[in-house]
Amino acid sequence: xxxxxxxxxxxxxxxxxxxxxxxxxxxxxxxxxxxxxxxxxxxxxxxxxxxxxxxxxxxxxxxxxxxxxxxxxxxxxxxxxxxxxxxxxxxxxxxxxxxxxxxxxxxxxxxxxxxxxxxxxxxxxxxxxxxxxxxxxxxxxxxxxxxxxxxxxxxxxxxxxxxxxxxxxxxxxxxxxxxxxxxxxxxxxxxxxxxxxxxxxxxxxxxxxxxxxxxxxxxxxxxxxxxxxxxxxxxxxxxxxxxxxxxxxxxxxxxxxxxxxxxxxxxxxxxxxxxxxxxxxxxxxxxxxxxxxxxxxxxxxxxxxxxxxxxxxxxxxxxxxxxxxxxxxxxxxxxxxxxxxxxxxxxxxxxxxxxxxxxxxxxxxxxxxxxxxxxxxxxxxxx
Ligand code: MG
Numbered sequence: 001x002x003x004x005x006x007x008x009x010x011x012x013x014x015x016x017x018x019x020x021x022x023x024x025x026x027x028x029x030x031x032x033x034x035x036x037x038x039x040x041x042x043x044x045x046x047x048x049x050x051x052x053x054x055x056x057x058x059x060x061x062x063x064x065x066x067x068x069x070x071x072x073x074x075x076x077x078x079x080x081x082x083x084x085x086x087x088x089x090x091x092x093x094x095x096x097x098x099x100x101x102x103x104x105x106x107x108x109x110x111x112x113x114x115x116x117x118x119x120x121x122x123x124x125x126x127x128x129x130x131x132x133x134x135x136x137x138x139x140x141x142x143x144x145x146x147x148x149x150x151x152x153x154x155x156x157x158x159x160x161x162x163x164x165x166x167x168x169x170x171x172x173x174x175x176x177x178x179x180x181x182x183x184x185x186x187x188x189x190x191x192x193x194x195x196x197x198x199x200x201x202x203x204x205x206x207x208x209x210x211x212x213x214x215x216x217x218x219x220x221x222x223x224x225x226x227x228x229x230x231x232x233x234x235x236x237x238x239x240x241x242x243x244x245x246x247x248x249x250x251x252x253x254x255x256x257x258x259x260x261x262x263x264x265x266x267x268x269x270x271x272x273x274x275x276x277x278x279x280x281x282x283x284x285x286x287x288x289x290x291x292x293x294x295x296x297x298x299x300x301x302x303x304x305x306x307x308x309x310x311x312x313x314x315x316x317x318x319x320x321x322x323x324x325x326x327x328x329x330x331x332x333x334x335x336x337x338x339x340x341x342x343x344x345x346x347x348x349x350x351x352x353x354x355x356x357x358x359x360x361x362x363x364x365x366x367x368x369x370x371x372x373x374x375x376x377x378x379x380x381x382x383x
Pocket of ligand 1 (some may be wrong): 071190194
């Protein structure tokens with residue numbers, strides 16, 4: 001890590017872990033964060049959680065796990081190019097979706113509605129809860145005891161109301177400061193990954209066609225280029241040749257634009273990065289527009305597609321019915337959740353019970369949630 005830029009996260013300037021631990025012998029502190037995330041229970045569950053398309057509908061769609069790996073890949077390339085801390089960027093990316101409910105955004109919206117009277121539910125905040133509280137791996141503490149820099153990166157957004165309850169990681173939302181550059185990078189790597197893989201999955205699912213995509217300038221630009229270079233190719237190979245160019249354009253622009261902004265800003269430490277009023281990592285205006293147009297297309301044509309909406313309806317129903325049943329009678333939850341639930345209820349009343357139910361549901365994979373729903377509501381199903 002000798003090649004790190006002055007503005008990168010340096011281990012010796014870290015704000016540390018919540019519980020002090022001896023330094024690792026063969027790894028950096030941020031590598032240890034990454035390794036703890038990879039070994040966590042929540043990370044393994046990502047394989048059976050939906051990104052946009054329900055996992056059991058087809059084996060080739062992205063899941064939260066493969067999405068997170070693609071995000072980490074993109075972030076590592078950019079981190080190396082602008083001399084950021086690669087291990088930290090990777091750790092943040094691998095952890096960024098750990099708090100997602102089953103069934104993608106539909107599940108999160110439904111759970112948020114269920115939790116309306118009890119502080120709401122937000123997947124970002126839940127990701128932080130997973131690494132700070134919910135993982136049960138270590139004798140001395142709850143959670144994974146990650147470094148401050150990794151935790152600030154995982155908490156991408158946060159309302160003022162929640163920020164004031166979070167201590168150190170909440171401060172920047174109150175003081176209107178920025179996170180370190182590795183965290184800023186993770187946001188963009190996430191966007192690049194999902195915008196492009198949702199095109200791929202959307203075509204695979206038959207929701208959008210190449211003809212429709214020609215209305216998207218970023219797609220059209222590289223579609224024409226690929227057709228001119230390789231008039232004979234078609235199908236998956238053609239799509240992939242276009243998508244790799246789109247990703248390359250976005251990543252290259254992100255590297256060049258961020259490098260220029262960092263140079264112009266003169267920032268020389270992670271502290272100087274944090275106290276600035278705006279992100280230093282980002283696209284150029286022209287490429288930002290291309291990316292935005294792609295995003296709008298996906299919103300209209302994929303995420304609002306009737307087939308996706310039907311899945312959304314089912315997901316909301318499953319989450320709502322599970323929540324209502326467990327909240328009305330926590331005795332229906334498996335022992336470990338019921339016990340923590342009653343402990344929390346003793347301390348915090350109904351809000352504590354609701355949070356225990358939300359934690360249980362948020363931790364479910366798509367197929368576990370469906371099975372659990374069947375076990376509760378289908379008289380023919382074994383309990
Ligand atoms: Mg993501």
